[in-house]
Amino acid sequence: MNHNINIIEFPSNLGLKEPEPGVEPGVRNLPDWLRENGFYDLLKPQHIYTLEPPQYSMKMDEDAGVRNSEAIIGYAKQQAELLDKVFDEGPFPVILGGDCSIIMGSAMALKKKGNYGLFYLDGHTDFMLPELSQTGGLAGMDLAVVTGHGHPKLTDINGLKPYFKEENVWSVGNREYEVDYVAPILESDIHYFDLEDLQDKGTERCTNEFLQMVEDNNLDGFFIHVDADVLDDIIMPAVDSRAKDGLTYAELNHILEKLLASEKAVGIEITILDPDLDPTAEYTKEFIANLGKCILDARKYPDM
Template identity: 50%
Template sequence: MKEKILIECPTNLGLAQSEYALEPGVNKLPDWLNQWGFHKAVNPSKTLRVEAPKYAMELDVVTQVRNADAIIKYATEQMEMMEQEISENTFFILLGGDCSVLIGTALALRRKGRFGVFYLDGHTDYMIPAESNTHGAAGMDLSIVCGHGHQNLTNIMDLAPYIKQQHVYAVGNREYDEDYERPIKKSQVNYYPLDRLRSTGTDSVVMQFLTMVEVENLDGYIVHLDVDVLNDEVMPAVDCPQADGLSYAEFKGILQPLLTNKKCYGLEITILDPDLDPTGEYTQEFIAQITSVIKAV
């Protein structure tokens, strides 16, 4: 069994204001999960926290990404902490926050070797600012870590790309818009939107990823989980709900072989917004489902 390390990264800097909130509530996620028993169920050997700067909507004129300087600073602090803690003998569980936490994680992994990412998300997160309506880094994080975008974000400490495109599987998008999907389809990312995932088979896609990790002789990989990959009926507490999505059976079938593989370094959980689940109904079910898999690590 690996040593479990819980890392709290309560940032919302990657999101823009929404119709339902002047400030996105995803920064409350770590404390919210703790309140409903996640931390106790996971039982980590240690819990670490990287406090985030105060939320703002500042549009950086150079990168055209909101809060770019603060995100870069936060990612660097996150990297420095994670670099000291993660290894092949540990399994980290990182609680966002929004998806921009992937930047700090990818930087830490890049400093340690060659890694892959299994990116489970109801969106591609593979845009550049010119393609984004919000200019929020949470919709660009995967493209940033793959070196697609302004170098201030994509080449921190001259480490670009943090993750090579061909070492990424982007799985679960269900925003089927030609313009939206074009950037990731033109990339070398292994792309499985929800319809293709189901037609190919979840077991087959996971096996393809694990085979790639071995063939490419990667040092390891992580799983990034944006909870909006789940069906909106079981997880509506997200900023961009959409019809359809993974059932919990599909979800656990994907995660089980990925998280229990010896080359898996950890799991990121992002985007669940406590403000959209005031009674904790959906959060409690999510915790029951996800911890049943994490306990097997």
């Protein structure tokens, strides 16, 4: 295991709608915000890579039913090209969004390298098709897209569909229980643990079953997605789509500590925390302290 860390900055907000007319989503400032509040000092990255996204707009692609689709596709291709190099370097990649649409680049880069799993921690399924979306934002559809559902211009870039096979994906933490919303993911082959199910069965069972699947399916590795809104709204309200309840830090930490300690873990991405919604950094600092400790404890040298 390489114990060094690289940070990769993808400060895109292309997957979200405007919170107010004429106002961009603030998640584009997440990497700078985490740096300012000590995350980089804590992780001491060997290298920092930054890829600036295309200009934000609310442009709707009527064919795909997704806003900013052409910009997202172009950016994903650039991300994948950078990540081809980053994944081969050795230091563990910590990828910072931005919104959830940044998973497109990671998914494409990993598909080119082999057969990988995905552990998707999010307060929503993000397994929505355009016809059900009220916003047209890819951030609400990205898990569907990376498993092959949606318009081919998004799901089959460079002929790579699907970027992740459904049976190699865990969706963990959803707490939007409306029947029509969860129906698509229940009909898929994705392993689905909503918040109630996760807390009933326990984080230990969930992570153990995922890690066993990685071995049983002889996967080349797995990637971790962490959307900040998977956390309880009381401890993380600085997100664009709030909902009551969520994971405690103890629950999140237990999941991440087990996953990050695996030699099959190839990277983690962090999305959706909006600095504009946490002006005093009260919630950000607690987030940094917990997530930073998980990463460091899992990647530390044996004699540390």
